Amino acid sequence: MYKILKRKVIAAKTVMLHVEAPAVAKSIQQGQFIMLKLNEYGERIPISISGWNREEGWLRIVIMGAGRTSNEILLMQEGDEFESLVGPLGTPSHVGKFDGTCVLLGGGYGAGAIIPVAQKLKELGNRVIGVVGARNKDLLVMHNELKEEVDALYITTNDGSEGIKGFVTNALSSIMEKENVAWVMGVGPVPMMKAIADMTRADKIPTYASLNAIMVDGTGMCGACRVTVGGETKFACIHGPDFNAHETNFEELMLRQGAYKEPEAIANEKFKDFDFSKI
Amino acid sequence: MADLKTKDRMKIKRTEMPLRDPEVRKHDFDEVPVGFTMEEAVLEASRCIDCGKPHCVEGCPVNINIPGFLKALEKGDMQSSINILMNTNQLPSICGRVCPQDQQCELVCIVGKKNKPVSIGNLERFVADYAMEHNLIPDFTPTEAMEVDQKIAIAGSGPAGLTVAAELRKLGYKVKIFEALHKPGGVLFYGIPRFRLPAQVIDNEINNLKKMGVEVELNALIGRTYTVDALFEEGYDAVMIGTGAGLPKMLGLPGENLKGVFAANEFLTRVNLMRADKFPEYITPVIVGKDVVIIGAGNTAMDAARTAMRFEPNSVTIVYRRSRDEAPARTEELLHAEQEGVKFLFLNNPVELIGDEEYNLKEMKVIKMELGEPDEGGRRRPIAIKGSEYNIKCDMMVSALGFGVNPLITSTTKGIDVNSWGAIVVDENGMTTKEGVFAAGDIITGGSTVIMAMGQAKTAAKGIDRYLKAKREVK
Ligand SMILES: Cc1cc2nc3c(=O)[nH]c(=O)nc-3n(C[C@H](O)[C@H](O)[C@H](O)COP(=O)(O)OP(=O)(O)OC[C@H]3O[C@@H](n4cnc5c(N)ncnc54)[C@H](O)[C@@H]3O)c2cc1C
Ligand SMILES: Cc1cc2nc3c(=O)[nH]c(=O)nc-3n(C[C@H](O)[C@H](O)[C@H](O)COP(=O)(O)OP(=O)(O)OC[C@H]3O[C@@H](n4cnc5c(N)ncnc54)[C@H](O)[C@@H]3O)c2cc1C
Ligand code: FES
Numbered sequence: 034m035y036k037i038l039k040r041k042v043i044a045a046k047t048v049m050l051h052v053e054a055p056a057v058a059k060s061i062q063q064g065q066f067i068m069l070k071l072n073e074y075g076e077r078i079p080i081s082i083s084g085w086n087r088e089e090g091w092l093r094i095v096i097m098g099a100g101r102t103s104n105e106i107l108l109m110q111e112g113d114e115f116e117s118l119v120g121p122l123g124t125p126s127h128v129g130k131f132d133g134t135c136v137l138l139g140g141g142y143g144a145g146a147i148i149p150v151a152q153k154l155k156e157l158g159n160r161v162i163g164v165v166g167a168r169n170k171d172l173l174v175m176h177n178e179l180k181e182e183v184d185a186l187y188i189t190t191n192d193g194s195e196g197i198k199g200f201v202t203n204a205l206s207s208i209m210e211k212e213n214v215a216w217v218m219g220v221g222p223v224p225m226m227k228a229i230a231d232m233t234r235a236d237k238i239p240t241y242a243s244l245n246a247i248m249v250d251g252t253g254m255c256g257a258c259r260v261t262v263g264g265e266t267k268f269a270c271i272h273g274p275d276f277n278a279h280e281t282n283f284e285e286l287m288l289r290q291g292a293y294k295e296p297e298a299i300a301n302e303k304f305k306d307f308d309f310s311k312i
Numbered sequence: 313m314a315d316l317k318t319k320d321r322m323k324i325k326r327t328e329m330p331l332r333d334p335e336v337r338k339h340d341f342d343e344v345p346v347g348f349t350m351e352e353a354v355l356e357a358s359r360c361i362d363c364g365k366p367h368c369v370e371g372c373p374v375n376i377n378i379p380g381f382l383k384a385l386e387k388g389d390m391q392s393s394i395n396i397l398m399n400t401n402q403l404p405s406i407c408g409r410v411c412p413q414d415q416q417c418e419l420v421c422i423v424g425k426k427n428k429p430v431s432i433g434n435l436e437r438f439v440a441d442y443a444m445e446h447n448l449i450p451d452f453t454p455t456e457a458m459e460v461d462q463k464i465a466i467a468g469s470g471p472a473g474l475t476v477a478a479e480l481r482k483l484g485y486k487v488k489i490f491e492a493l494h495k496p497g498g499v500l501f502y503g504i505p506r507f508r509l510p511a512q513v514i515d516n517e518i519n520n521l522k523k524m525g526v527e528v529e530l531n532a533l534i535g536r537t538y539t540v541d542a543l544f545e546e547g548y549d550a551v552m553i554g555t556g557a558g559l560p561k562m563l564g565l566p567g568e569n570l571k572g573v574f575a576a577n578e579f580l581t582r583v584n585l586m587r588a589d590k591f592p593e594y595i596t597p598v599i600v601g602k603d604v605v606i607i608g609a610g611n612t613a614m615d616a617a618r619t620a621m622r623f624e625p626n627s628v629t630i631v632y633r634r635s636r637d638e639a640p641a642r643t644e645e646l647l648h649a650e651q652e653g654v655k656f657l658f659l660n661n662p663v664e665l666i667g668d669e670e671y672n673l674k675e676m677k678v679i680k681m682e683l684g685e686p687d688e689g690g691r692r693r694p695i696a697i698k699g700s701e702y703n704i705k706c707d708m709m710v711s712a713l714g715f716g717v718n719p720l721i722t723s724t725t726k727g728i729d730v731n732s733w734g735a736i737v738v739d740e741n742g743m744t745t746k747e748g749v750f751a752a753g754d755i756i757t758g759g760s761t762v763i764m765a766m767g768q769a770k771t772a773a774k775g776i777d778r779y780l781k782a783k784r785e786v787k
Contacts, residue, residue, distance in 0.1 A: 056537050070494055076586065076596040077494075101595055117494035119531040249581055249596075252492050252533060253718050254502075256560045256575035259568075266562055266569060271720070285569060288671040292571045296597030
């Protein structure tokens, strides 16, 4: 069993957890993820890692309530346990020492997911800029943690309640004007990752997106997580989750993410009118 | 019955396995064959003439002493019968249910030359189930004196991993299985449906192993959670890879990523492992279409077709590019599928998948095929008939075309050679090109059968024993 050692509500319907998983904590690298399952009846869902402690044997994760399983996790408390946690899954992010600035952009849980990538890029001697976006300032998460790891941090909010008003791409375009950007990675909602890819395409800046396809096993066995990159079918869980964003078919990814809308609503029935403000 | 003459034995009619009514069973996931009664089993066992040169034993990939266990059954000596069976086959209740007996032992049974062959598979199932129910399973737990101070790590809990675990634990080795999923059993659990192989049967076999002292760690992906080298560093003396084939092959056709297009493994895993048949009590969903098409005609295809049938669609159709004679599935599976109303479109091949504006699969374009000259494998090669394309209605398509090999372990471990299609290369002892690392099952063949995996696993177990003995002597 995999115990929650620490829990903190960090925004509306968002928690940060430290979960005990010594073996995974020992071997995980930047950009990899885990699959979590709550109990006998649970679904296996993919979750990124925003940090770890190899000595103490725990992983830091950020969960945003999106439906049945993530909502259940929001209600879990310190001491509660997950039935299953497997990882590290996926290929580590393709980092190196680049000839110019690296920009990491995170939206939603993605703001946490880019932290280990930022750490690794710094370790390799890069100049790293972080960008975190949210709809408004109350929904910003993990920006303070990210700030510790980067040379500069930009914040964007759609309503302008903090940082730059607009989207993460607004920050990206001003960074691209000021600096020689050599490497870009985005983790977050598909429209955000697509907008980033569109912005860096003309300058041919190597750009990666972490594709959040629907997964079942996460080990390459089922093919649920198929995505099209460069015209070829790939499995996001083993060939990815990071792919060349310029070659990614984001429209397909978005359509496939919606494949289970109806049953997902049925599964989430119990949380339809749930008041999450007091969690 | 023991005094029956051979001539009379040859005349006894084969007892066919009683099956549940197709109209009833196609609405649930309970096991389809009902099982023999003791009387039926003894009568059927008496059909074996205990011939001088039992071809069935050679026909069996692990050479079970078939006449031996049948004659003990005929005498009513159930303890001897199960002992003989389990002497060579650790998983008889599983093999009795899923082995292609029609292509192995029963194919060469001498009784089958004049009459129908002895129903060896069904009798294996009977003896194994009886033994389980009546606590006759022999205890292979090693005595304290037999305990050996050497540890083996096994990656994968499919038939290959389970067999190596049993064989080595019997000899006193410390054995630990690492399984990537949250349930053990491999394809037996996530691939083969419950109406063919009830969960209880698999659980029983795994509990037997645990009772012998085999440890199982779930949620452990070798190559990632622990690398092979990390296992050696942790003190394991040998590592055995039984991780199966893994990667499902896609069709490579336009439209293959439309919603409603599945690899068989995804569809079967959602139902068998995640229990989507019980949604929303179990919260993993599955959406089964109204007109379901399955591509392929092996066991996987039959399983996908019959599983889809249980969600009560309008139609389930198997599309296969060759004819019925070439279909690789067990004869019984084809029959059971037909009985349950699965339709077959032989000599047809998909060429395109067509979706609507929401990216949902709506139609499939197929082309008619004819059989040409035999290929290297001896099967007649299917050739497309030019201009014969037509569309069929279909809102769910499941491809059951076989598997590629998951490269996870070989790509994270130096020194394990693979062949041109990615399968791990082993020598006659089951050892890979990396010292102390052995492999068996679908990972060395790219996809085969339970019993072949077990046969290779026995070879690997012997190889590991020899290797570790030599290491002990050096010390
Ligand atoms: C590589 C990867 C990393 C991720 N990291 C995080 C993270 O760190 N924190 C976080 O909160 N979320 C993360 N997600 C998203 C998270 O997996 C989904 O939000 C979650 O599965 C939703 O399940 P649910 O039952 O709560 O909601 P549902 O109502 O079932 O689904 C809501 C939406 O989530 C998506 N989804 C549903 N089931 C799955 C599934 N099995 N696999 C993937 N997506 C699914 C679908 O697009 C769906 O429409 C990640 C996804 C991927 C692929
Ligand atoms: C749907 C279907 C129906 C079939 N029907 C029949 C039949 O009727 N009769 C028959 O004889 N054969 C049948 N087969 C074939 C048979 O199931 C396989 O040949 C057999 O299961 C192979 O055994 P294995 O132990 O090599 O691998 P598997 O059964 O594939 O088991 C491998 C296990 O290893 C785990 N694993 C994978 N990677 C790792 C890793 N890195 N670390 C740890 N664990 C890992 C997997 O999760 C899995 O549990 C069928 C196959 C399928 C897919
Ligand atoms: S989730 Fe099953 S193959 Fe990727």
